[in-house]
Amino acid sequence: MSSRVTLIINGKEVTVEAGTRVIEAAKQAGTEIPHFCYHPKLKPDANCRMCLVEIEKVPKLQTSCSTPVAEGMVVTTESEKVVEAQKGVMAFLLGNHPLDCPECDQGGECQLQDFAHQYGAMTSPFGETKRTFEKTYFGPLIEKEMNRCVSCLRCVRYCDEVIGSNSLGSMNRGAMHEVGAFANHELECEFCGGCIQICPVGALTSRLSMFDYRTWQLNKTDTVCNYCGDGCSLTLETVQEDVKRVSSEAGTGRNTGDLCSRGFFGYSAINHESRLSRPLLRGDGGDLEVTWEWAYQKTVDGLKGIVEAHGAKAVGGIISAQCTNEEVYLFQKLMRETVGTPHIDSGARYGYINAVSALTQVFGTARLTHYEDILASDCLLVFAGEMTETNPITALKVKEAIRQNKAKLITVSPYRSKRETYISHLPHLAHQHLQIRVGTENTAILGLTKAILEKSPASEMPEALLSKVQSAVSNISFSEIETVTGISEQQFVDAGTLFSEAKQGVMIVGRSVLRGNDGYQSMLRIAELAILSGQVGRPGTGILALSKESNAFGAIEMGGTPEFLPGFQETSEAEKGYTVIEMIDAAARGEIKALYLVGENPLRSIPQKKVAAALENLEFLICQDLYSTETTALAHIVLPATSYAEKSGRFTNHEGETQKLRQAIDPLGNAKPDWQIFSTLINKMKTEDKIPYQKLLGHSSVDVVWKEAVMAMPPGWPVLSNEGISAQISSYAADADIRWTLPEPSPQGEGFDLQVGQSLFHAGKMSTYASGLTTLLDSPVLLMNPEDAERLEIEDGELVQLSAEGEQVMVQLPVKASKKIAEGTLFVPEHFSLNVKTLLPLTLDATTGVPYGDHGRVSLSKVRVTA
Amino acid sequence: MPKYEQILFNNMSKAGYTGSLKEYEAVGGYTAFKKVLKEYSSSDVIDIVKKSGLRGRGGAGFPAGLKWSFIPKDHVGPRYLCCNADESEPGTYKDRQLMEFDPHQMLEGMAICCYAIGAQTAYIYIRGEFDLGAEILENAIQEAYKAKLVGKDLFGSGFNLDIYVHRGAGAYICGEETALLESLEGKRGKPRIKPPFPAINGLYQEPTVINNVETLANVPYIINKGPEWFRTIGTEKSPGTKVFSVSGHVKKPGNYELPLGIPLREIIYDVAGGILGDKQLKAVIPGGASAPMMPPDQLDTPMDFDSVAAVGSMLGSAAITVMDEDTCIVWAAMNLMEFFYHESCGQCTPCREGSGWILQILRRIEGGEGRHSDLDQLLELCTRIGGRTVCAFGDAEIGPILSTIKHFRSEYERHIEEKGCPFHPNATLSMAH
Known part of the structure; x- marks a missing residue:
């Protein structure tokens, strides 16, 4: 337990954790000490000198951001001496400042403005010439206005300490000091926008929405990012129906306020000019814009017609894994209950299903590992050299574990361990990097399994499983493994030992495994590797499978794949529907006559000529999407859906955390959220045609849908604790059929x-x-x-x-x-x-x-x- | 026969002495290091240096033995010695002479210090412009390696020592010990927040001692002749000699090794031969640019750490700059401020912003456009800098301003009233920079 320290701040007794800085202790006591360079995410730098306080028995004023509390310390934050010093600093900071607040995008939320209001003088003491810098740009997205800079270096420190990109630095000395791309290079960084977010003044601002708003005009809506499965909280800041910028408050959400380029700079996709805004009917005479009532009727008639003529199984549906939980739930209800077809699949089919199926089979749950576990672990085994690209914020957690916890990182990836100068790359940070040949992840897992098995298998591993693993690996030699992977026995032994002997080890699995060959088997082997190393079922251990889509986990959990009904209830073999590819094949051979595609574009996802042929073979193709795509061009009906900014609902990220999306703006044109479309169709399909439209609106809100979905879940859902894991492992051990096959070594040389x-x-x-x-x-x-x-x-x-x-x-x-x-x-x-x-x-x-x-x-x- | 007992200049004063290892050994060089390895424990060495009363010669006068004793005894992992050879204080040129003319004297001091603090790696952070000094040190270190005075398992003691020369890149601030460490680590040279102090958390976060060239050069003699001998020179609280770099309007400028406590008058009028052209003395900077100026009525101040501090200035690096009656004090203060303005690292607000405003006001006064409110404004600016910065640079840059306004206020007022400089009648704002 950490000890607590009592001190007196402005005559008030405060008890805080030992090691707390005075500025934070004061905040806990309800006193805000003015500051610029201090930021809770960063190490103290004490450069702005604004947070000076008086500490009894210390002759000089001290910076409260860098001074840790001590028992019995007596701090005064508002004495005449302190206020005089703070006014002095303000006078200095304002002295050279251009005072161009009316045209500064930071105006209204600027720390310099706020503290000037409190501590600034009405007139400047200086009559001399101000120092001026030319306005410049940090690349295409960031404006750099150094006349406004207070040289607090928050941007530089954030880039170094949090992102690890190290792309910014101090240029020049003294009064001519400015921040710049390190060593005056062209900024070629991760463009996470963190420097803009953390700048307390208007020195660094976004060029995307320059002069487009005043901060007080912005309506702020907290929601969840839809670009990947990290599940980052973000705030959409809007003026009327326009998203003007995105932010994420420091410390909030799974991302604790950190964002990536997609989260920070990716919002203009929302109101892109090529968005679909009205339902379209496609006929011989070309596209016809129609009303929703017409479109619904045509959809219902079309589906009913197919069901009547060919049976319900002639209908299939595929939904994007970027739709919300409520939408996936309603879509599977529409397909399974209303239409009556088992053929429903989602974008989770493109890889994430491998993780959820395998982990559920071995452990009874895929909710194994959270970011807190990564941060607590002392060893991370990462099968995702591309993690900064696919899941930047989860990669930040890995970097934080390395930085704060001195965690050892082992990476397994075809990438080299070198990095682009200013872009993070996990293999570059690795304690040990196994640079495997492309596509040999599965065999690398085998190498690690063999190494741990021979060295130190975990004592709690069920005997049945141990012997099965043993016999499966026994007839494969390390030299054969090396021929395939390019990794030596010693490297496997070193990495395996490091991981299995760690106090708390977490495995992270990315796209190269989930979408590599034999991903399902690889995931089972990874699960066994976790059991073998004793790194599962405790805090700071487990397996995190990275999801590319924002709601791949939720899509499976809500019943959006043929193998699971809502709540991971397995479907029986008899009632199991087709997967995406099976539906395409069935369409090609004429078995499936109608497809309902929601945010899915198989022509892009599955680049085979047979896909186009299959889609063209359909009698009825419904496309519900944001934009016109190659596939919507083939549809008989196109229904315009809304983006994540225009709807509410829930995403479940790859940790299994369910978070709320909140509607920030009205739907574009006549577009509707997917859940409303499904809800209406469910009612319309069930009812006779003649009932007035108004009575058929279905669910009144997305929360009503969520309530219904939760009620549909099986008892015991959701599995949030690790208690049942060992029993589930034993039952898996009894049935497991473990086989390793070595792939052909890839040809070397030419090509x-x-x-x-x-x-x-x-x-x-x-x-x-x-x-x-x-x-x-x-x-x-x-x-x-x-x-x-x-x-x-x-x-x-x-x-x-x-x-x-x-x-x-x-x-x-x-x-x-x-x-x-x-x-x-x-x-x-x-x-x-x-x-x-x-x-x-x-x-x-x-x-x-x-x-x-x-x-x-x-x-x-x-x-x-x-x- | 010199009038004053010398320690550091003894060898180099001998005719024909080039500072080679052979010559240094011929006059007893490295006997102290060998004696230490053979006879003393590390804490013995620290005790001897403590007893000698040796104080840091870089400017602050901190007791060297005490500094060494701050290195945690039970620390696991490397410890470092950094020799501060970044001599950049205007008017100071003593370390250069010590390094160029008798490099082994300082290397031996470093070796003894490393033994005392348990460091196996020492760096010499030398001012970038000292090409010759760096070359001489590199050669001397090679000589020492060849003679197995530096290297592995020295004299079978199991003690290992490597010494490296690291050349600075031209920033005054890198003479500040923590900025020096940052620079040595390959980062931008800017002072660190203290605490933690380098003895606990220094180079590469490991315990580190940083000592000036002159401080370290004294150590072999203290070991050989004993702390009691060392205390026979200088004053009780400032024992030993000090190399004074005398410059400015004197007849014989140069480096002089003199006992600490020698009156300022004696240095200027006896040792340095008096004022050039036998003019009147107007002001003296006693310890480098950052030391507040002293007026002629303080000429009898004994030049030791405490006595100079007692009259409101500081001994600093003991670089004495003498200014005669024709010197314009405002111009001198402005000239010093040009230096500080140029060298402020820009890290913390008061120093970064304040130096520019002070300089602009001084330029204006010197250029004949001063206002009566300027002096109060200068004083207010100084109070907003002093004691409120990350490092001592802030206090240093206001020293010349506060002391000149205090001792020579009338000269500022004359500039303002006469709308120009009495000494440089043609001075204008544009001339000032």
């Missing part, structure tokens, strides 16, 4: 291993509608190892051509050398170009039917430029 994946600045397709993010990256670039590029004499920006054996398509892309890319490998972000994916082989998971197509072998040639 490259190409991976597609996520860019730091984008998530899926939606982010490409955000001008802030397209400013950072608006077209695909092929990342290449710098040594490879040099060897092949390829310059940055030069076009190369990719081709794959047996594929007609050839793809041309510009190259960029990147230090994190391993020799013989290539990487391309998936957000823009879909024809790259056609070069990659598509396989299906034998159990879960997850489509795998993230990597493959390609040839590369230079493009000859003709005049």
Whole structure:
């Protein structure tokens, strides 16, 4: 237990934790000491000198931000001497300040304004010339106005201490001091916006909405980000129906106020001009904009017609994993109960289902690990070298564990451990990095399992499971594993020992496993590895599977996949419906006649020609979406849905935390939230046509839907404690069928291993509608190892051509050398170009039917430029 | 035969002495280090240095032995010694001479200090402009490695020592000990918040002693001749000698090693030969740019740490700058402020912002555009800086302003009333910078 200290602040006795700074103790006692450089997220720097206080028996005034409390300390924060000092600092800070509040975007929420109001003089004591700087820009998104800067260095310290990007620094000395991109480089950072958020004045502001609002005009709505599964709280700040900016208050939410580029700069996707705003009917004469009543009627008639003619099983539905819990619940209800078809699947099929299915099977729950566990752990085994790109805020938690807890990081990834100068990269921070060959995660798990098994298996591991694992690995040698992965026995033993001997170890699993080949089996093996290392079922341990979509966990939990009814109730084999790919195949062979796609665009997600053929084969295609896509172009009915900003509901992030979205603005045009559309359709489908429309509105609010969903959950839902885990493990041990198969080693030499994946600045397709993010990256670039590029004499920006054996398509892309890319490998972000994916082989998971197509072998040639 | 007993200048005063290892050893060099390794425990050494009363020669005069004793005895992990050779205080040029003419004297002192504090790694942070000094030190260290005076398992004692020369990049603030540490770590040189002090949390967060060149150079002699001998020189509270760098309007400027406590008058008029052209003395800076100026009526002050402090100035680095009757005090204060304005690191508000305003006002007064309210404004600015900054730089930069207004207020007033500088009749604002 930490000890407590009692001190006196302004005559009032205060008891606080030992180690608390005086400024924080005063805050607890209800006294705000004015400050600029102090920030609870940062180490004290004591540079602004605004928080000076008098401490009895100390001759000089002391900075309360850097002085820890002591027993019996007597502090005065409002004496004449203190106030005089604070006025002195204010006079200095205002002396050179341009006092341009009327045109400063920080006006109204500026600490300098606030404290000037309290401590500033009416006139400046200085009659001399002010120091001035030219206004400059930090890259395309940030304005730097150094005349307003108070040199508190919060931006620099945040970038160093929290983000770890280290892209900012101090330039010049004395009165000419300014912050800048470190060493005066062009700012090439993670663009998390943290420097803007943490600036107490208007020195760093966003260029996205410059001069677009006054801060007091902003309506603030706390909601949850929809760009990935991290579950970050953010505040949408709006004027009328326009989102003007995004913020996240320091300390709040799962993200404790930290955001990434997508969260901070990605909001303009919401009101993008290509949003769908009216229902569309497609006929021979082209698109027809119709009323909702008409659209509903056509939808109901269409679905009923198919059911009557071909049976309910001729209908299938696929819903995005970015829809809310309520929406997924209602959609599965619409499909399963109202229409009567078992064929419902969601975007969780593209990988996350592997994690939830496997973890539920082994542990009875997929809610194993929270961010608090990461922060408490002393060793992290991360199968996600791309974590900064896919889940930036969870990656921040890993960085925080390393920084605060001296946690050891082990990364397993095809990336190199080198990083781009100002962009964090977990393998770069790793205590041990296992740089595996592309697509060999599964075999690396085998290597680790074998190493731990031979060294120190956990005593609590059920005997049945231990012997099964033992016999499964016994006939595979480390040298065979090395041939596949490129990792030696010693490396596996070192990493395995480090992890299994840690007091608290957490495993984090990302896309490269979940969407790598055999992801379901890999997840089972990871679960066994956790049991084998004794790193599950206690605080600070467990497995966190990273989700790409904001509500992949919730989509599965709400019954949005064929294997689970709401609350992870397994469906029987007989009543189990089709997965995404099975529905496409069924459509192609004419078994499924109608598809209802909600925020899903299979033409992009599954780049195969047969998808287009299958969709064209449908009698009835309903697309409910935000934007026109390749798939909506084929639909018979297009229903305009709303973005996360225009609706309420709940997302469940990859920790299993359910959080509320709150509607910030009215729906665009005639668009409606998905849940309202489903609710209306459920009622319309059930009822005779002649009942007036008004009586068919369905659920009155999203909270009513949530109540209904919760009531539909099985007893004991949700599983929040780890108590039942060991019993579940024993039962899993009895039935487990553990088999390892080694893949063929990938050919070395000629050709490259190409991976597609996520860019730091984008998530899926939606982010490409955000001008802030397209400013950072608006077209695909092929990342290449710098040594490879040099060897092949390829310059940055030069076009190369990719081709794959047996594929007609050839793809041309510009190259960029990147230090994190391993020799013989290539990487391309998936957000823009879909024809790259056609070069990659598509396989299906034998159990879960997850489509795998993230990597493959390609040839590369230079493009000859003709005049 | 010199009139005053010398310690540090003895060797280099001998004709033909080049400071090579051979020559240094011929006059008894490294016997103290060998004696320490053989006969003394680390705490014995600290006790001897404590008893000698040796005070830091860098400016603050902190007792060296006491500083060494702050290194936690039970600390696990590395400890460091940093020799502060970033001699940048205007008017100070003593360390340069000590390093260039007798480098081993200081290296031996470093070796003894490392032994006393349990450090196996020592850095010499040398001012970037000292090309020659850095080269000489590098050569001397190589000589010492070859002679196995530095390196692994010295004289079979099990004691290891590595010494590195690190060259600064031209910032005055890096002479401040914690800014020096930041710079040595490869970061921007800016002072740290204290506490923690370097003895607990210094270089790379490990316990660290930082001593000036001159301080360390004294150590071998204290070991060899004993603390009692050392105390026979200087005063009771400031024992030993001090190298005074005398500059300005004197006939014989230069470095003089003199006993601490010697009256200022004796240094200026006897040692340095008096004022150039036999003019009248107007003011003296007794200890480098940051030491408040002294007027002629303080000429009998004994030049030791406490006596100079008692008259409101400081011994500092003992760089004595002498100004004759024709010197414009406002111009001198402005000139000093130009320096501080240029060298403020910019970290904390009062120093960063204040230095610029003070300088602008001084330029205006010197340029003939002063106002009567300026003096009060200058004094107010000084109170808003003094004691409120991260490091001592803030106090340093106001020293010349406060002392000149205190002792020479009438000269400021004359500038204001006559709307110009009596000494530089053509001075204008633009001339000032």
